[in-house]
Amino acid sequence: MSADVVVIGAGLVGSAIAYGLAGRGAKVLVLDGEDRDFRAANANGGLVWLHGKGIGLPAYYELSRTSVELFRGLSDELADSTGFDLQLEQNGGLWLFLSDEQMEQRRAFLTRLDQETGRNEPEWKMIDRAAVSELLPNVELGREVVGASYGLRDGQVNSLRLLHALQAGIVHRGGELRGKTTVGLVRREGNGFRINFGSEQVSAAKVVIAAGLGSKDLARQVGLDIPIRPERGQMLITERLERFLPIPVMGVTQTSQGTTWIGTTNEDVGFDNSTTVSASASLGAMAIQLIPAMSEVKLVRQWAGLRIMTPDGYPVYAQSESHPGAFVAVCHSGVTLAAAHAGPLADSIFAGRLTSFFDPFHQRRFDVPKAA
Ligand SMILES: Cc1cc2nc3c(=O)[nH]c(=O)nc-3n(C[C@H](O)[C@H](O)[C@H](O)COP(=O)(O)OP(=O)(O)OC[C@H]3O[C@@H](n4cnc5c(N)ncnc54)[C@H](O)[C@@H]3O)c2cc1C
Numbered sequence: 001m002s003a004d005v006v007v008i009g010a011g012l013v014g015s016a017i018a019y020g021l022a023g024r025g026a027k028v029l030v031l032d033g034e035d036r037d038f039r040a041a042n043a044n045g046g047l048v049w050l051h052g053k054g055i056g057l058p059a060y061y062e063l064s065r066t067s068v069e070l071f072r073g074l075s076d077e078l079a080d081s082t083g084f085d086l087q088l089e090q091n092g093g094l095w096l097f098l099s100d101e102q103m104e105q106r107r108a109f110l111t112r113l114d115q116e117t118g119r120n121e122p123e124w125k126m127i128d129r130a131a132v133s134e135l136l137p138n139v140e141l142g143r144e145v146v147g148a149s150y151g152l153r154d155g156q157v158n159s160l161r162l163l164h165a166l167q168a169g170i171v172h173r174g175g176e177l178r179g180k181t182t183v184g185l186v187r188r189e190g191n192g193f194r195i196n197f198g199s200e201q202v203s204a205a206k207v208v209i210a211a212g213l214g215s216k217d218l219a220r221q222v223g224l225d226i227p228i229r230p231e232r233g234q235m236l237i238t239e240r241l242e243r244f245l246p247i248p249v250m251g252v253t254q255t256s257q258g259t260t261w262i263g264t265t266n267e268d269v270g271f272d273n274s275t276t277v278s279a280s281a282s283l284g285a286m287a288i289q290l291i292p293a294m295s296e297v298k299l300v301r302q303w304a305g306l307r308i309m310t311p312d313g314y315p316v317y318a319q320s321e322s323h324p325g326a327f328v329a330v331c332h333s334g335v336t337l338a339a340a341h342a343g344p345l346a347d348s349i350f351a352g353r354l355t356s357f358f359d360p361f362h363q364r365r366f367d368v369p370k371a372a
Contacts, residue, residue: 003029003176005349006195006204008183008218011041012159012334013341014210015166020346021208022173029204030170031181031197038213038230038273041334043305045235045261046159047248048336049093051124051151052110057314058117059360064333065123067340068153074339075157081172084165086157087256093154094132095250096290098144106149125150138244142289156248158255159335166338183211186221188323193222208349209328212308213271223322227366228330230271230306234279235263236287237301238294252287252294260297262287273304307332310366317345317361319354327354328363 007018010032022028050068054061068090075088097103107126114122128147133139135150170177185196192205209218219226240258254260262283280302287294308330310316315331327349331337348354 001029001200001202003027003202003204005029005206005208006031006193006202007208007210008186008195009033009209009211009214010167010177010179011039011210011212012163012166012338013212013329013331014208015041015163015170016334016338016341017208017210017329017346017349018175018177019166019169019173020342021350022170022175023342024346024350026350028170028175029202030175030177031183031195032177032179033182033211033214034180038271038306040212040305040307040332041163042160043233043235043273043303044159044335045253045264046156046162046255046335047093047253048088048090048155048157049151049248049333050153050336051093051149052095052113053333054117055109055113056116057312057360059357060314061113061117063315063340063357063361064336065153066344067337068155070339070343071155071157074342078162078165078169082165082168084161084168086161086165088155088157089247089256090153090155091247092135093151093156093248093250094135094148095151096132096141096145096148098142098146098289100146103147110149123152125152135247136245136249139291140293142292145290154248156253156255157335158257162335162338166342183218186218186326192325193323206325206327206349206352209326210330212330213306215308215328215330219328222320222326222328224318224320224326224328224363226316226328226330226363227311228316229268229309231309231332232267232269232273232304232306233264234267234275234283234302234304235261236280236283236299237261237303239298239300241297249290252290259300260294262294271306273306275302275304310363312365315361316363317354317358318363325352
């Protein structure tokens with residue numbers, strides 16, 4: 001068995017890259033693990049979010065912005081080729097605040113971000129309570145809500161459909177996707193690689209490690225030390241309701257199908273994706289504080305997923321120096337970044353060299369000499 005590129009991991013990151021590579025004419029084989037693996041792609045909120053991202057690493061703002069801009073094209077292309085309507089909405093998003101002090105802190109933070117990115121025209125506004133009510137005409141806001149930051153380019157997508165459409169798109173473009181194929185070994189073979197899974201093996205000129213929390217061990221085999229850790233996020237899901245939130249509100253977002261998700265938490269609990277009563281209580285209280293009518297709504301589910309976090313929270317995209325042709329891609333906003341992964345990142349991997357656009361994301365930024 002052989003392929004031009006083997007992509008390890010068929011979550012949102014691996015699927016988006018493989019879809020992009022297959023579209024450029026590469027013979028792609030995607031190998032995905034077991035049903036019981038940790039899979040962030042099945043547990044997220046589906047936000048395609050921009051405003052507030054990139055503090056300390058302006059390149060991350062540019063990457064997210066590029067993806068947000070490319071998303072409509074990706075969505076249309078997938079709808080045409082696979083028939084999946086991704087239910088993409090990009091009409092803005094709100095982050096509500098409960099005091100004037102919080103509003104001022106947010107304004108200062110977003111202004112600093114604009115200075116760092118050199119952006120002259122802000123893609124956000126601070127708006128008062130009355131302006132929030134105009135955007136959410138069917139919502140009685142909690143009495144403490146004083147206003148919001150309003151991201152003009154934010155939005156949401158049905159992320160399960162996005163995942164299925166990307167996977168269908170890989171096959172549509174001539175690629176192959178295999179499940180229940182946990183990769184154990186990645187080894188140099190001539191100018192390429194030999195990749196072992198179970199009793200089988202495949203040879204490939206390039207390998208892309210996009211296996212979420214499973215990436216660390218695989219990356220080490222090609223000389224890349226990726227410092228990732230799990231971060232648990234819990235969410236509550238409500239019954240379906242008539243649409244009352246026309247745009248996503250951070251913390252309480254209604255999907256186009258009517259369900260509303262409340263969340264999420266950010267917990268450092270290792271590889272534990274169980275749910276807790278304390279999280280359900282605090283998330284419920286937060287939702288009622290923002291929108292009191294949430295107290296009348298039935299909850300139908302609670303779930304937890306594990307984010308893939310680096311020490312600074314930003315992605316790692318890198319090609320191994322000791323094993324050229326081996327790439328790694330991990331991040332915690334794989335929904336938002338899907339269009340950048342299927343577009344510019346796939347372009348770079350196809351060409352065999354990450355462009356300078358991706359330099360700030362190399363994992364060498366974590367190689368700080370240890371103090372004696
Ligand atoms: C609660 C929560 C909310 C979130 N909300 C958002 C959001 O609103 N917007 C946003 O942009 N992002 C969000 N995210 C993040 C987003 O879900 C992830 O960034 C994205 O799903 C990561 O995808 P991935 O492909 O890297 O990893 P995963 O989805 O975890 O996939 C990794 C895949 O690799 C496979 N694998 C692992 N090891 C091996 C191996 N050895 N061999 C073969 N296959 C292997 C696994 O089986 C799995 O299928 C959220 C995450 C969480 C947890």
